[in-house]
Amino acid sequence: MNKPKVVVLGAGYGGLITVTRLQKLVGVNEADITLVNKNDYHYETTWLHEASAGTLHHDKCRYQIKDVISSRVNFVQDTVTSIKPEEKKIVLEKGELDYDYLVVSLGSQPETFGIQGLKEYAFGITNINAARQLREHIELQFATYQTEENKQDDRLTIVVGGAGFTGIEFLGELSNRVPKLCREYDIDPKKVRIICVEAAPTALPGFDAELVEYAVSHLERKGVEFKIGTAIKECTEDGIVVAKDDVMEEIKAGTVVWAAGVRGNSVVEEAGFENMRGRVKVNPDLRAPGHNEVFIIGDCSLIINEEINRPYPPTAQIAMQQGETCAKNLASLIKGQGEMEGFKPDIKGTVASLGEDDAVGTVFGKKLVGTKASFMKKMIDNRALFMVGGPGMVMKKGKFKFF
Amino acid sequence: MNKPKVVVLGAGYGGLITVTRLQKLVGVNEADITLVNKNDYHYETTWLHEASAGTLHHDKCRYQIKDVISSRVNFVQDTVTSIKPEEKKIVLEKGELDYDYLVVSLGSQPETFGIQGLKEYAFGITNINAARQLREHIELQFATYQTEENKQDDRLTIVVGGAGFTGIEFLGELSNRVPKLCREYDIDPKKVRIICVEAAPTALPGFDAELVEYAVSHLERKGVEFKIGTAIKECTEDGIVVAKDDVMEEIKAGTVVWAAGVRGNSVVEEAGFENMRGRVKVNPDLRAPGHNEVFIIGDCSLIINEEINRPYPPTAQIAMQQGETCAKNLASLIKGQGEMEGFKPDIKGTVASLGEDDAVGTVFGKKLVGTKASFMKKMIDNRALFMVGGPGMVMKKGKFKFF
Incomplete structure (x- = not known):
């Protein structure tokens, strides 16, 4: 048989x-x-915004598949x-x-919705390779800035397309990372712009309005500029073209990240x-x-x-x-x-992180913000490790820096 | 008065x-x-090959000028x-x-000797800004490799123009750095090429022939290919064109470093x-x-x-x-x-490092190779700190990893 x-x-x-x-x-x-x-590894897709921003090493976001499957399973890479x-x-x-x-x-x-230039010029937060490339691309922009005779401030502008879950989480990490990059490359933080463009009428669609408000003002305090209800019309080598109420605007940027849909x-x-x-x-x-x-x-x-x-x-x-x-x-x-x-x-709940020490979300029907939400987020991340790899994997790759 | x-x-x-x-x-x-x-800092020009290869952080290669000058000196940045x-x-x-x-x-x-394209496309090991940029440029090439559908092996080729003092020292660091970059970005080390092009009939002109031989075979063992007696004719966006005995050759490379003259x-x-x-x-x-x-x-x-x-x-x-x-x-x-x-x-002597644990040189008229030479090199580096900043600066920025 x-x-x-x-x-x-x-x-x-x-x-x-x-x-x-x-x-x-x-x-x-x-x-x-x-x-x-x-690949011969599994990666935590929901952690890639951290690897992409450079706030968590990508090796913390992946593990070898052979470490979690039985030897009876035939693995084909x-x-x-x-x-x-x-x-x-x-x-x-x-x-x-x-x-x-x-x-x-x-x-x-x-999903790029047919927007011209996105495939060619925008970075994605899609896998380990893409995350490392985005991290290094941003770092090279900062490293290049001081070498130029005519300093291009636009080089230090980072546009994030999409204020959904991934976009917001990436912005949280990025706004934590930028001050460190500024110190590393002797750059005045005032020269850096982080702009989030979202076509929908709100950030974090599907989230409770109070939580959205918390998330947006948290990120604004950290320097993120939001352009809500604004659509990306085109992505070019030099940045993007956006439109709001039929008014077109060109935004020059050294980095464009597309986080607006799958x-x-x-x-x-x-x-x-x-x-x-x-x-x-x-x-x-x-x-x-x-x-x-x-x-x-x-x-x-x-x-x-x-x-x-x-x-x-x-x-x-x-x-x-x-x-x-x-x-x-x-x-x-x-x-x-x-x-x-x-x-x-x-x-059971949905929690969006806003960096390593803040988050917003709903868990078991209860709204949470701040360190409580951030703690829950890390519990959710650790649970994913536990489900596949058991307690050993949680020890190896888990997130324990709670406060 | x-x-x-x-x-x-x-x-x-x-x-x-x-x-x-x-x-x-x-x-x-x-x-x-x-x-x-x-700048408001002094940098150790003779250490820039390390910062450029990414084997020593650039902050270790510089210190604040105000830390070593008296308050009576009027400093103008x-x-x-x-x-x-x-x-x-x-x-x-x-x-x-x-x-x-x-x-x-x-x-x-x-000094680019009028070679076309060098100013535009080649990186230099000339100051802190340039060193950081070169380090990050190389890292981005490695980070990008795995993201491409059609993998461009040339992206992982690094050409160093010049086998003089700076070129050789940079090659020593680079050949130590490449295996780490390969691990970081999941790249087979066999895909990486490091090519040194030197127009003169020997590497390290002015050095004793025995020391040159030691340096070249040390670097060759670590994977460096030498093209001696070969002139760079042109540098392009994609690499360089070289000539040896009137035979032209194009070498595609993701990174070209010019270290052949000041x-x-x-x-x-x-x-x-x-x-x-x-x-x-x-x-x-x-x-x-x-x-x-x-x-x-x-x-x-x-x-x-x-x-x-x-x-x-x-x-x-x-x-x-x-x-x-x-x-x-x-x-x-x-x-x-x-x-x-x-x-x-x-x-008093001249010592060229070949990475953190090897070097060649002559000190007080005596030829040295290996750990002894490497030790002397670090003593020379520490002496430069001592001369300007005294023992405190040596403690802060000195090199003490001897063996």
Whole structure:
């Protein structure tokens, strides 16, 4: 008898939870488990704003996948180029894989809404490589400033596109980092501008108005200029062009960061699943409609919040909860039990950090700001480590500088 | 009675020794002393290869000028734009100064021999600002590599133009730094190339052949490729074009460093003193011919080594010795004693470092390599701190990691 082959694509929050749960739920003789990931490490996507600003070393934001998966799991380090659901086949850059059951947990990609120049000139907070590059790009701007005969103050302007979750968290770290960069490179802090451009009528959409107000004034006190209700029209080598109420303005900047939106993965889109910008509205058991052997979880899945009849924003919290359900349902299929669990997000809270010592958010329905919120944020970060890697991983990579 | 005004231009090795000696030799009532310098700090020019490679923090290579000069010295932070010897006047970017006695210790400038593109595209190891920029530029190349779809291995190629003293010392640090950068940015060290191009028929001209051989094979073992007897013809955005025996070759490189020569200061040239590429062949008492109130020391002065009838290469060692003589002769003029001391360099030795734990050189006529030479090099570096700032400065900025 052939053991079913389970292939999991992506070792983000969803994929890793699936594999670490599944390796316990099904025996070595019951299924082969293969995990495919581009890198040999997992990274904490929700911590990348820190690595990008240079306030936390990127090695603190990642760990080796082999440290958390069982030796029975076949790990393939490769990049997925396409999924062929009809043939039950995965095409990788360096090979192919067949599957009986597939878990697609490939994560998101930046959504640039067709804005010209963003892909070419803006930096993203998307992965470890991008985070390191952004950190070093900003540092080189500061390092170059004093070497120039004609000092270009614009070189020290950093534009952040998007005042959503990632944008705000990055601004919190950046405003802590800038004074240190100024000391390192003998630069008058008054020369530095940090500008946040947000097309929506408010920062942190979805957050309570009081918390938004707290976050914005906290960041303004630290020197961030907000341009709310202002859309980026174009990104160039020298900065951006924005528009508010049909008035155009050019903002010259040495660094433009795009943190204003993600979409599902193009691999999912091209695989032929019914999707919206790379996200598949999955069945309650997390399977793709019409594909009983394909689970889609994390940022490539779309789950409707029925209270407001709108999709939940993709988060690590949901991806990890999906990973648990996905592993249970897979085990059930493999064991032929047929019992499938319906997925329902259990939103414990959402906290946006504003730097290492401040944050805003709602936890178990209670609004929090300041050190309490910051403490909760670190607990949430440590919990993600714990869920995948247990207490050892929390000790190794956890955040313990609370006050 | 008017006190004579002494103005010292430049707080490098020569200028700072002059001021720190002069402030003791002449009383407050005997002369006004003004020191002009672009920055409010002095930097150790001979340590810049370390700051540039990123193996020593630039703050270890500099100290505040006010920490070593007496409060009686009038310190002016400004840039010298011209010297008008006929009017006994100095024009600064933000003002003017009159003098009765002038000490010109403005240091050197890079000599690019008219090679096209060097000024635009090559980095120099010339001051703190340039060192920090070079360090960060190299780091950004490594940080960018993994972010690119089509990886550009050339991005990781570093070309060093010149296998003289600075070039060799920089290569020593760089070859120690590269493995650390590879770990930081997940790069296979085999992808990195360090290429040294030298037009002369040997590396380290002026050094004993045995020491040259030691230095070159040490650096080759650490991965440096030498192209000796090869001239840089052009520097472009993408790298350099070299020629050896009329055969042209293009070398693509993410970083080009020019470390192949210095000249005197253009301010000296434009002031009308008789000069050779910004260097003035001074009288034995260090005064400029025909200008009895102007001393020129350091890299802007030219001292002939009569044993070989060629100029001494400009070094920190000579600049500091000149500062001592200059201060004595100035004091003698101010006090009206008329006794002038003739300057004669006392070359105690020359040691080129090959990284933190190796070096080659000659000290008191004895050839040294390895840890002994490295120890002597650090002693020489600490001595420069001691000469200007005393034991306190050695404790603060000294190099004590000997083995």
